[in-house]
Amino acid sequence: MKLLIIRPSALGDTLMLMPSIAQLRGSTKIVLVGRSPGVDIVSPYVNRVIDYEGSGWHRLFLEHPGVDPALLLPQADCAVAFLSDPDGIVKKNFKTALPKISLHFFPPFPPGEANLHAAFYLAQCLKLAGMPLDPDKCLAEADQGALLKGGGQAIQKERIVFHPGSGGKGKNHPPEFWLELIGELTSHFPSPSFSKSIILLGPAEEQLLPFFTKEVGGEGAEIFFAPELEQLQSILNQAPLYVGHDSGITHLAAMLGTPTIALFRMSTVHQWRPLGPAVKVIQSEETSPGLIVKTLEEINSLVSWS
Template sequence: MFIPLNIIFFNTMEKYRKILIIRPGAIGDTLMLLPSIKILTQHSQVYVAGRRPGINFLFPHTSECFDMDESAWHKLFLRSPAPTGLPPSGVNLVACFINDPKGMIWRNLRFHYPGAEIFVFPSLPEQCLKMHVAQYVAYCLQGCGAGIDSYEAIELACKSPLLVEKDQGLVRQHLMLHPGSGSRKKNYPLFFWVELIQKITLRFEDSRIKKIVLLGPAEQDIKPYFSDIASTWEWEIADIPSPEALLGLMRETEIFVGHDSGMSHLAAMVGARTIVLFKSTDPSMWRPLGPRVVVIKEGKNEEKTLARVFEQLNLNTLPAVSR
């Protein structure tokens, strides 16, 4: 069942004590679930079916996560329902965010979860709505009667870092740049990042903050280039480690600069001062959620973007730490 965005149904939250959310996607797309999960887990058991490594960051906040690239999740896409079921058992509500124009996924979910309410939504809101993806997810869950206020969920995500516990004392000592993303259309050219590295090094040469260039699988082709630059200007190169190690590295970061990517969403949700550059995507849909986020959208104007980034890099925000 699809709920149009101009209709809201309210059911009692007691009806849904066990909720399964299905949303396969990359890290940033998966993290869009976290504001809703934080609210739902106050009164329900929440299970998530998605993809690694995104779901790794949700493990501590859910009852269980399932990797849809493993086990039996291909059954969602079969023309005829498979005889054996899908986990978990005893689900009351299934909210699935996968485009399903022919209703095949809905029929398979109905077969595998016969006692549950089944809702299937498009994976993203229509662009004309200018609705943030995390709010869209929360809005759909609100429409299911899952016991969530979509505005409360987003307000919480903007006011507090969702991936940091309140009593977790953090020492933030890194300034991190991430010059890549999952799409080249989002990225500023290499010379932009080289100039930024040079400016930061010269401006903050008296600061002992650790300066890091973060490179993931999508940036391996430019790693030799950045390795030479980093060596010249005394920066460190960090390959994206395991999800657990990456989360630890992000929690030690004071300032993060990157494109619209999963790394920027992660930095924002751990409370780093996140400067995110939007070139081809829409920040009204994909703005990282956190208490210290600055969005810069100047399109292809590299010079103006660089100037605005540097305005945000205030020396007074850099902690004096030992290497």
């Protein structure tokens, strides 16, 4: 069986496919069409990845593609597309290009009122398309062990990683909260080797770079701005603890098996909680001293510092 999955989405949304991919590996040849960096991380676990942004895929959304749609599509027995296609144009172009394929379209995300985790929803959709999947088992196995393997050389072991941002401002606690949390956390370790931390900042957090450079750069923390993917995975894989918001990097840390504290403000926990063997989610819309205390308590219950 050769399966074509089309899911052009952000990092965290792409990683929600990993529980299904892990269960299908060995029995199904998988071609994944998506966006970087998600497809780059998933690449070792599928047979082929295709960059949705650089392969002419946008033509499938045109009433008149201008080229034979078959030129864009790899051959497969079954195609599952997680796309918004209200006018049916993409489906029409697919059927024209691959008339014999078993074609299934689903919304990119579960309905807001549905009490479904995003990864469970994707597995459920793939099962409806005929794939040999058990969605409950997919989710359970994702919580029991790391779905991803780290790569690259270690930056430095035993350094806590903080990611004080995400792709949505409404999901973030203010930088002052993170400054206090970093100070509290790094001053209460039994080992001096934990006294320096790493702060990850991506393009979405570029405006925070001057703040953290001024407040902690060179002293309490080392700042990595937009690290290369291999370096990012290495940093997360070697960390004894990761703390972040609801973000793609948080989902990546959790799936690597890194002990992960996820701070959720506006996100729905039952739908987007990170999946991994060592994850704690703290939901609080308010930023308060009590949240610092709660975070420290959850960290102590998650990580053994001895």
